[in-house]
Amino acid sequence: MANENNRSGLLTGALLAPATAWFLIMLIMPLIVVAIFSFGERSPVGGYVASFTFDQYANLPSRFAAFRNTLTFAPFGTLASLLIAYPLAYFLAVKVSARWKLLLLVLVIVPFWTSLLIRTYAWIFILGGKGIPAMLAFIGIDDVRLINTPFAVMVGIIYGYLPLMVFPIYVSLDKLDKRLLEASSDLGGTPFRSFLQITLPLSMPGMATGCMLVFILLMGEFLIPAFLGGGKIFFVGNALVDLFLQSRNWPFGSAVAIMLVIVMLITVTLYMRLTVGKSTGRDESLM
Amino acid sequence: MIMRLYSATVYLFLYVPIGIIVLFSFNSGRHASDFEGLSLKWYGKALDNPFVLESLNTSLIIALSAACLSSLMGTGAALALQRVRGPLKTLFDSLIYISIMIPGIVIGIATLVALVTVFDLLNPMLATLWPEGVKPPKLRLGLASVIAAHTLFTMSLVIVLVRARIAGMDRSLIEASEDLYATPLRTFIQITLPQLFPAILAGFLLSFTFSFDDFIISFFVAGSNTTLPIYVFSSIRRGITPEVNAIGTIVLAVSLTLLIFAQVLLQRRDKR
Numbered sequence: 001m002a003n004e005n006n007r008s009g010l011l012t013g014a015l016l017a018p019a020t021a022w023f024l025i026m027l028i029m030p031l032i033v034v035a036i037f038s039f040g041e042r043s044p045v046g047g048y049v050a051s052f053t054f055d056q057y058a059n060l061p062s063r064f065a066a067f068r069n070t071l072t073f074a075p076f077g078t079l080a081s082l083l084i085a086y087p088l089a090y091f092l093a094v095k096v097s098a099r100w101k102l103l104l105l106v107l108v109i110v111p112f113w114t115s116l117l118i119r120t121y122a123w124i125f126i127l128g129g130k131g132i133p134a135m136l137a138f139i140g141i142d143d144v145r146l147i148n149t150p151f152a153v154m155v156g157i158i159y160g161y162l163p164l165m166v167f168p169i170y171v172s173l174d175k176l177d178k179r180l181l182e183a184s185s186d187l188g189g190t191p192f193r194s195f196l197q198i199t200l201p202l203s204m205p206g207m208a209t210g211c212m213l214v215f216i217l218l219m220g221e222f223l224i225p226a227f228l229g230g231g232k233i234f235f236v237g238n239a240l241v242d243l244f245l246q247s248r249n250w251p252f253g254s255a256v257a258i259m260l261v262i263v264m265l266i267t268v269t270l271y272m273r274l275t276v277g278k279s280t281g282r283d284e285s286l287m
Numbered sequence: 288m289i290m291r292l293y294s295a296t297v298y299l300f301l302y303v304p305i306g307i308i309v310l311f312s313f314n315s316g317r318h319a320s321d322f323e324g325l326s327l328k329w330y331g332k333a334l335d336n337p338f339v340l341e342s343l344n345t346s347l348i349i350a351l352s353a354a355c356l357s358s359l360m361g362t363g364a365a366l367a368l369q370r371v372r373g374p375l376k377t378l379f380d381s382l383i384y385i386s387i388m389i390p391g392i393v394i395g396i397a398t399l400v401a402l403v404t405v406f407d408l409l410n411p412m413l414a415t416l417w418p419e420g421v422k423p424p425k426l427r428l429g430l431a432s433v434i435a436a437h438t439l440f441t442m443s444l445v446i447v448l449v450r451a452r453i454a455g456m457d458r459s460l461i462e463a464s465e466d467l468y469a470t471p472l473r474t475f476i477q478i479t480l481p482q483l484f485p486a487i488l489a490g491f492l493l494s495f496t497f498s499f500d501d502f503i504i505s506f507f508v509a510g511s512n513t514t515l516p517i518y519v520f521s522s523i524r525r526g527i528t529p530e531v532n533a534i535g536t537i538v539l540a541v542s543l544t545l546l547i548f549a550q551v552l553l554q555r556r557d558k559r
Binding site for chain 1: 294301308360367370371379392393396397404432469493502516525539554
């Protein structure tokens with residue numbers, strides 16, 4: 001018996017070993033190295049000089065605009081996606097017949113898993129000079145500029161992340177016990193009141209999950225502001241690309257990256273404290 | 288009625304931009320934004336371009352390797368995690384959670400910085416170890432680093448999917464098989480694996496799509512290599528051409544096909 005336990009322990013270890021190695025080498029070690037770099041100095045030729053200084057962190061205010069933009073667009077983008085996604089999720093969970101549900105649901109999720117690059121590029125096309133502005137000029141409204149404006153970035157954000165918001169809300173609404181609504185209407189509750197007192201509170205976990213997923217992804221966004229913000233609206237992600245790939249200031253870039261992770265952790269923790277209920281359906285929401 | 292109209296509008300919002308890219312990829316005109324007529328001209332141009340073909344090849348190699356690695360390691364880890372309890376389980380859960388939640392851009396940066404540092408340490412060592420006269424191998428960023436970085440995320444994805452499947456699995460069949468004196472290996476091959484297979488395959492397909500579509504991680508760690516999204520990104524930066532529309536349509540078609548397949552596999556689980 002002891003022998004068998006031993007063997008199954010070995011098997012478990014062997015099966016877990018590759019994943020463990022991957023997490024250590026590709027996740028833990030890189031994060032530690034970035035943290036170390038963020039306390040280093042930049043050599044005149046652009047490399048890294050080992051040292052222990054807070055200079056990089058002291059220099060962070062020079063990238064204030066990037067943090068301000070990210071912390072403005074991420075919450076508002078999340079809120080806008082939530083407001084647009086909720087009615088659709090409600091429609092899919094409550095109103096659609098079982099026959100169409102699967103197809104309609106797949107149609108919402110699929111865009112999220114296709115190339116964000118191509119989907120964002122489509123909006124350069126639509127919002128650019130020969131897209132909607134040209135159509136508006138045709139009916140007499142001239143000189144409308146859409147691309148490279150906050151509006152364009154917002155459209156890109158909603159377009160990119162709406163599917164991710166719809167799915168967790170759908171999951172929580174779909175699990176909702178319909179008898180609760182019947183009970184409410186039997187007791188004379190108006191549909192609106194039933195919605196406010198039953199449906200909305202019970203879909204809170206789904207909303208919380210969706211908001212968190214979208215918010216976190218927006219905090220690290222690079223492509224949408226790069227394509228639709230035209231260099232005027234830039235996020236921390238754009239600052240990071242610039243620092244690592246163009247100006248090659250790795251120590252300062254590392255400090256910016258660490259700061260981004262810290263800001264993210266703080267906002268997400270605060271947010272989790274504020275929202276009631278545990279985020280159920282986290283695993284499904286990835287799909 | 289209003290709900291229907293609203294939902295239809297949202298679906299239009301989701302699919303019209305994709306439709307426009309597809310439509311304009313068949314444009315015969317020389318400019319991206321003036322539609323002149325239908326033709327396959329730009330597909331021909333794109334597929335004649337050696338840069339496009341090379342980056343497509345690079346992307347396919349990376350996506351296939353990342354998908355194979357993550358399905359194998361992810362499935363193994365998911366099976367093993369069934370038996371792990373206590374702090375070790377909490378540790379793994381948080382590692383999986385972190386690797387899924389951390390933004391791709393941070394993974395890209397961290398991998399770039401760490402690998403370059405490690406390679407700088409290892410390369411002189413390799414040089415001293417190698418016999419004289421033979422050129423020592425030089426470690427540098429390339430396909431392998433992109434595959435490794437993609438596999439971090441996709442492996443966690445496979446673990447999540449396979450674990451969900453294990454949780455919903457019918458245990459009575461396994462018990463029956465054991466009662467009938469099947470060896471553990473036989474039970475695994477004949478009972479467990481077939482039940483897990485849809486989740487593993489879906490994980491494989493999603494990993495492939497994620498890796499094939501990823502831009503930001505590859506942008507940081509591909510070194511001098513160009514993947515298809517990197518090629519598309521730099522051509523958009525140079526200006527919009529109908530060729531980009533054709534490549535975009537091909538990329539969309541590849542991921543759409545794999546995705547619909549993966550979704551059907553996954554949704555079937557819920558129906559039972």
